[in-house]
Amino acid sequence: xxxxxxxxxxxxxxxxxxxxxxxxxxxxxxxxxxxxxxxxxxxxxxxxxxxxxxxxxxxxxxxxxxxxxxxxxxxxxxxxxxxxxxxxxxxxxxxxxxxxxxxxxxxxxxxxxxxxxxxxxxxxxxxxxxxxxxxxxxxxxxxxxxxxxxxxxxxxxxxxxxxxxxxxxxx
Numbered sequence: 606x607x608x609x610x611x612x613x614x615x616x617x618x619x620x621x622x623x624x625x626x627x628x629x630x631x632x633x634x635x636x637x638x639x640x641x642x643x644x645x646x647x648x649x650x651x652x653x654x655x656x657x658x659x660x661x662x663x664x665x666x667x668x669x670x671x672x673x674x675x676x677x678x679x680x681x682x683x684x685x686x687x688x689x690x691x692x693x694x695x696x697x698x699x700x701x702x703x704x705x706x707x708x709x710x711x712x713x714x715x716x717x718x719x720x721x722x723x724x725x726x727x728x729x730x731x732x733x734x735x736x737x738x739x740x741x742x743x744x745x746x747x748x749x750x751x752x753x754x755x756x757x758x759x760x761x762x763x764x765x766x767x768x769x770x771x772x773x774x775x776x
Contacts, residue, residue, distance in 0.1 A: 606719055613719055618762055620723025623677040623754035632720050633658075633680065636753070639716035640684075645705035651691035652706045654713075655739055657681040665738040670730035670750060678752030683735065684710050689744040706748040713751055723756035 607613040637654060645651065657666050658680060666683070667676050684706050691702035714724040727750040735747045 613715060615764075617715060617718040618723075618764060619725040620752075620754070620756045620758065621674040621725060622756065622758040623674070623679065623723065623752065624757040625677070625679060626755045628680045628722065628753055628755075632717075632722065635720065636682075636713055636716045636722075640682075640709045640712045643705075643709040643712040645708065646692035646694075646701040649690055649692045649701075649705065651687040651689075651702045652709050653685040653687065653745060654709075655683040655685065657683060662739075666735070666750065668731075669735045669738070670727055675725075675727065675750075675752055677757075678754045680753045682713060682751045682753065683739060684713070684748050684751065685741060685745040686748050687745045703748055710749050710751060713753075717753050721755070722753055723758075724751050724753050726751065 607616065633656060637656070640652075640654060641650075643652075657663055663681065666681050686702035686706035688700055688702050691700050691705060693700050710726065714726070717724045728748070730747075730750055732747055735741070735750070739747075741747065
């Protein structure tokens with residue numbers, strides 16, 4: 606576990622090579638608990654987490670995003686956002702389900718990193734196929750697929766980020 610948040614944030618990266626080692630149940634429980642505690646607009650918590658552990662479930666999910674590195678992960682979490690359960694801003698009718706789900710996703714990724722596990726946000730997948738294979742109703746939609754496992758990368762990619770002066774505006 607990391608000593609401070611900045612150290613954790615610096616260490617987290619998108620993992621694209623996983624070992625075959627299974628993720629222990631206590632680590633899965635920790636990750637889900639961290640996601641459950643994520644903040645959401647008006648505390649609506651408009652998310653659902655589908656933990657994909659079975660060989661059939663993994664095979665189905667892999668058909669929604671066919672990449673060799675993705676297929677290596679021993680575990681996946683599909684994060685759903687429920688439009689009907691989310692807060693909607695009155696002034697412009699903006700539904701916050703995707704924002705809230707994204708906060709929970711990053712809690713998943715940071716909790717996994719805190720445990721020495723790797724993750725990667727996957728948003729470029731066959732949404733309709735995923736909905737059909739995992740019996741996702743009409744009020745929810747998958748926001749991202751999160752592969753989770755022990756990194757097996759020989760070289761950790763260098764993070765490139767914009768300079769603070771490009772991102773911050775002080776008034």
